[in-house]
Amino acid sequence: MSTSQTPLVEVRNLVKHFGSVIALNGVSMNVYPNEVLCLLGDNGAGKSTLINTLAGVHKPTSGDFLVDGQPRVFSGPRDALDAGIATVYQDLAMIPLMSVTRNFFMGREPLTGFGPFKRMNMDEADNVTRDEMHKIGIDVRDPQQAVGTLSGGERQCVAIARAVYFGAKVLILDEPTSALGVAQTSMVLKYINQVRAKGLGVIFITHNVRHAYAVGNRFTVLNRGKTLGTYTKDAIGIEELQNLMAGGKELQSLSEELGGTI
Amino acid sequence: MTLANEQKGSVARSDERLKKVSTLTGVLRRPELGAVAGLVLVTVFFLLTANPAMFTLAGVVNFMAPAAQLGILAVGAALLMIGGEFDLSIGSMVAFAGLVFGTALVVWQVPLSVAILVAIAFAVFIGVTNAQLTMRTGLPSFIVTLAFLFILRGLTLVGLKWASGGATQLRGMKEAVAGSPLAPLFSGDAFPGLFTWLAKVGVIDTFPNGTPKVPGIPVEILWFVAIALLATWVLLRTRFGNWIFAAGGDPRAARKSGVPVARVKTTLFVVTALCATLVAILTVLDAGSTDARRGFQKEFEAIIAAVIGGCLLTGGYGSAIGAFFGSIVFGMVLIGLTYTSIDQDWYLVFLGGMLLTAVVFNNVIRKRVTGER
Numbered sequence: 001m002s003t004s005q006t007p008l009v010e011v012r013n014l015v016k017h018f019g020s021v022i023a024l025n026g027v028s029m030n031v032y033p034n035e036v037l038c039l040l041g042d043n044g045a046g047k048s049t050l051i052n053t054l055a056g057v058h059k060p061t062s063g064d065f066l067v068d069g070q071p072r073v074f075s076g077p078r079d080a081l082d083a084g085i086a087t088v089y090q091d092l093a094m095i096p097l098m099s100v101t102r103n104f105f106m107g108r109e110p111l112t113g114f115g116p117f118k119r120m121n122m123d124e125a126d127n128v129t130r131d132e133m134h135k136i137g138i139d140v141r142d143p144q145q146a147v148g149t150l151s152g153g154e155r156q157c158v159a160i161a162r163a164v165y166f167g168a169k170v171l172i173l174d175e176p177t178s179a180l181g182v183a184q185t186s187m188v189l190k191y192i193n194q195v196r197a198k199g200l201g202v203i204f205i206t207h208n209v210r211h212a213y214a215v216g217n218r219f220t221v222l223n224r225g226k227t228l229g230t231y232t233k234d235a236i237g238i239e240e241l242q243n244l245m246a247g248g249k250e251l252q253s254l255s256e257e258l259g260g261t262i
Numbered sequence: 263m264t265l266a267n268e269q270k271g272s273v274a275r276s277d278e279r280l281k282k283v284s285t286l287t288g289v290l291r292r293p294e295l296g297a298v299a300g301l302v303l304v305t306v307f308f309l310l311t312a313n314p315a316m317f318t319l320a321g322v323v324n325f326m327a328p329a330a331q332l333g334i335l336a337v338g339a340a341l342l343m344i345g346g347e348f349d350l351s352i353g354s355m356v357a358f359a360g361l362v363f364g365t366a367l368v369v370w371q372v373p374l375s376v377a378i379l380v381a382i383a384f385a386v387f388i389g390v391t392n393a394q395l396t397m398r399t400g401l402p403s404f405i406v407t408l409a410f411l412f413i414l415r416g417l418t419l420v421g422l423k424w425a426s427g428g429a430t431q432l433r434g435m436k437e438a439v440a441g442s443p444l445a446p447l448f449s450g451d452a453f454p455g456l457f458t459w460l461a462k463v464g465v466i467d468t469f470p471n472g473t474p475k476v477p478g479i480p481v482e483i484l485w486f487v488a489i490a491l492l493a494t495w496v497l498l499r500t501r502f503g504n505w506i507f508a509a510g511g512d513p514r515a516a517r518k519s520g521v522p523v524a525r526v527k528t529t530l531f532v533v534t535a536l537c538a539t540l541v542a543i544l545t546v547l548d549a550g551s552t553d554a555r556r557g558f559q560k561e562f563e564a565i566i567a568a569v570i571g572g573c574l575l576t577g578g579y580g581s582a583i584g585a586f587f588g589s590i591v592f593g594m595v596l597i598g599l600t601y602t603s604i605d606q607d608w609y610l611v612f613l614g615g616m617l618l619t620a621v622v623f624n625n626v627i628r629k630r631v632t633g634e635r
Contacts, residue, residue, distance in 0.1 A: 001356040077518075093518040095511035097578045099632070105522030106508050119499045146631050 006069040007032050009054065014063035016049055023049040026063075031170060031201040035223050036192060038212035039205045040245045041222030046204050050222070051172055054203070055087040056080030084169035088176065092159040096148030100140055100217065102161050103131045103147050115138040127135045132161045136191055154182030157191050164195055171195060172203045177211050189215050209242045210236040269283035275303040282486035293572030294584030296623050300570055300591050300616065308373045308594060320464055320475045321601070323483070329593025330486035331380045331541055333586055335560055335608035336495045336567035337486075340585035344497070345530045345602050346510030346577030347396065347403040350386070352564055358414040358421075359385060359542035364552040365425045367438040378543060384574025385539040388414070389532030396531075397524050399408030411561065412615075419554045449547035486586070489537070493582035506530065507635025511578030566613065567592055572619040574628060591616070 007030035017025040024046050031037040043046045052058045056074030064222050067083050074080050080087070083132050094103050105125050111193055112121040114191065126256075129143040136157045138150075147155060153203075162169055173192065177185045192215050196202050206212050212219060221228040228244055276414035308316055315321050319532055322436035337354050342349055359623050361386045392410060396403040405560045419430060426432045439445045451457075459468045468474050497503040507514035507527045538557065567577070570591060571584025592613075601608045 046569075089518075090412065093515040095508060095515055095578060097508050097511050097574075097628070102504055102507060106504065109504050110503060118501075119495075120501050120504060122499065148631065219482070 005032050007066070008068065009203075010064075010066040010068075010069075010223070011050075011054070011060075012064040014050070014053065014065065015044075015063045016053060016058060023225055024053070024060075025226050027222065027225070029220045029230065030229060031203055032070060032194060033197050033201050034163045035114065035217040036196050036204050036215050038216035038219045039203055040207065040209065040212055040219055040241065042207055043044045044224070045222040046225040047207075048174075049225075050173055051087060051198075051203075051205060054080070054172055056085070067086075073077060084167060085172065086157060086161055086163035086166070086168035086170070087172040087174065088156075088159045089174050090178070092155055094147050094155055094190060097146055099144045100133070100147055100150070100158060101125045101143040103144075104132070104158065106127045108166060121158055128165070132165055133158070135195070136161055137187075151184060152188045153180050156180070156184075156188050160191060160195065162189075164198070164200065164213050168200065170201045170203065172205070175207075176204070177206065177208065185211060209238055209245060213238045273589060275512070281430075293579060293581040293624075293627070294587060295572065296620055296628070297571045297581075297584040297587035297591065300620070301587050301594075302596055304591050304594050304598070307332055308598045308601070311604070312598055316598055316601040323476050323480065325479050325597035326483050326486075327591070327593075328596055329590045330480070330482040331545060332567060333486045333539050333589030334482070334489055334536075334541050334558065335538055335564035336571070336585040337490050337582050338534040339561075339567035340566040340573050340582050341493055341497065341506060341608070342530045342534050343565070343573040343575070343577060344510050345506045346513065346563070347530065348407060349467075349526055349531060349534045350404065350407040350561045351392065351394065351414055351561035351563075352534055353557040353562075354411050354414035354418065355388060355535055355538035356542045356545075356553075356560060357418040357554060358397060359423045359539040360546045360552035360556045361418045361425065361432070363539075363543055364432045364435055364546055365421070368432060368434045369425050371438070374444045374448075374608040378448075379446070381539050381546040382536065382544060385535040386532050389535035390528060392535070393524075393528035397527065402575070407559035415554070418556075420599045422552075422554055431551055431553040433551040435552070437547055440624075446481070448481060448543050450481060451476075451580060452484055454478040454482050483550075485540065485544065487579055489540075490582055490586035497582050502526070502529075507578055509577075517553055560566045563592065563613075566617045566620075569624065570616060571626070574624055575621070579631075588620075 012028045014027040015022075027046065027050055029037065029039070029050075029179065039047060047232035049058065053060050056077045056079050059073070059075075065074075068084070072079075074081065074083070074261070077087075084107050095106070098106070101122070105120075110121040110124050110128075111118050112124075113119050126143045130140055133140040134142070138154050138157060152167075160171065160173065160176070176188050176192070180188060189211060192202055192204060196215070196217075204212065204216065216233060218230055218232050219241055220230045221241070223245070231241070238253065290611075314327070315375070334450060335356070339349060339352060358599055359381050363381040364375050366372050366380045367374070376608055388410070391582045392403070392407055395401075396406045399406070422430050422432055441447070452503045456475060457466065457474045457478045461468045461472070463495045497506060503514070505523075508519070510522045512525045540553070541560075542556065545556065566589035568580065568585045570588035571581055573580030573585070595612050598611070599609060
């Protein structure tokens with residue numbers, strides 16, 4: 001990523017107060033096309049508030065919010081979606097009892113026919129779903145099978161594929177690997193890399209440094225509502241990153257106590 | 263590394279297992295499977311025990327008529343249940359709509375078309391009220407509509423006394439609609455010409471004087487079939503159908519994906535109230551009168567038929583055609599027992615038993631379908 005490019009999304013000195021609570025106290029970050037920006041931070045660092053602000057759920061108290069270099073104010077999640085910023089939350093917004101196809105097109109059903117005979121184009125929906133799943137490497141034998149039959153990793157991939165298919169330019173992934181096993185995690189990470197290669201900007205929120213280091217190009221570390229800094233992959237090692245994220249010394253001593261297993 | 267391998271191994275294994283099951287799930291995934299199985303079971307039972315007259319044309323029409331009256335309600339209730347809500351006021355709504363319709367015809371003496379419009383207007387109002395109260399208070403629809411079960415029944419009693427001058431019955435509808443061009447749509451039998459001809463050529467049974475034993479198909483059966491087909495089409499093939507499943511499956515997720523959940527649920531409440539109104543119009547014109555006990559306990563029967571038809575009590579899953587079959591099961595048992603030597607009061611026992619079986623069965627199916635672990 002050359003610095004001459006405009007970032008897809010950029011925030012500078014973002015501040016967010018909830019009453020007397022200061023959730024964000026000067027956060028700066030940006031994401032360029034074709035890169036994975038990892039947002040690292042321990043619990044309470046302000047990750048969720050930042051995501052919700054980027055996704056248009058919260059309005060920032062102060063600070064700059066630029067999309068494609070233009071200052072923007074979102075009045076709701078719809079605005080963010082229209083600007084190409086899609087968020088895949090932890091709960092995925094998927095309904096286990098419904099089929100993969102029905103979930104994939106939920107709220108954006110393709111229509112055919114006219115007047116009172118306007119109906120959902122199930123064949124097209126099934127075909128698109130099968131194709132999109134195939135691209136990820138999930139073999140959906142029958143797109144009419146319920147989402148509940150998919151594994152956690154597959155569901156995560158379907159949710160991401162859905163956001164990509166409907167035109168996201170920036171993808172915010174909220175802890176996509178937090179509840180997954182090893183194989184499932186590598187499947188999701190592989191897919192994140194694929195999405196990046198398509199030219200999207202991915203904001204990958206996690207508190208797992210290993211997962212971040214596996215796919216990230218740059219790392220922004222949040223602590224107590226502030227950015228501690230942004231580092232490119234060649235400028236920082238995995239150990240350093242881990243220490244930075246957890247606030248340094250304490251963790252190091254704890255790690256020694258536990259025999260270096262964290 | 264070994265961990266990763268193990269994990270991979272288990273993923274591969276579980277995939278194999280899924281593949282093996284998938285042909286079976288294809289059949290099991292149909293929510294109406296239980297209702298069809300029930301219908302087959304009940305049919306076999308009556309073929310073995312009942313007087314063969316039950317399965318002649320006249321016998322079939324005999325049990326399809328009550329099935330249709332219940333079924334129109336059940337299809338509406340099924341859609342609403344899939345949408346994640348209950349309506350316990352449909353039974354009382356039948357009585358209330360009967361009162362409104364009857365009053366319009368007999369007391370205000372308006373034409374049939376106007377009386378129908380008045381009844382529809384009231385139904386829309388009640389449906390929207392149920393929906394708004396449920397949505398705005400965030401209370402379970404179970405409680406809100408339970409209140410309306412009593413409110414509407416009470417209003418019907420009060421209204422009937424007012425309209426009839428003290429009685430709990432209102433008469434004279436048949437005379438009021440005589441000659442109306444709309445009347446054949448809502449009362450009597452369809453295709454009388456066809457049935458006379460069929461009798462003449464000897465395809466169907468006749469009375470000694472040559473008139474067919476079954477003069478035509480009662481219109482409520484046609485309404486029942488048409489509504490079940492329409493509801494199934496909407497549910498499976500339209501955008502609104504997808505929204506119904508989504509609203510019932512997980513309203514939060516649906517809202518996040520841009521589904522207008524409140525609008526969907528309001529429409530469904532109105533649809534159930536309209537179904538109740540249609541049943542009221544059909545039965546009032548059939549009987550020529552309306553009374554306060556009309557539709558009594560029909561809300562429970564409709565919900566049971568919907569559950570037998572595969573609807574989950576938790577919403578998001580079910581079928582309209584399943585409710586169709588569920589209602590036929592009901593009609594068959596209710597009328598079928600009269601063709602046997604079995605005491606008719608077993609009907610209620612059967613009802614409860616059927617409900618229990620269906621709920622247990624549905625739970626198992628749901629776990630199969632979703633691969634719930």
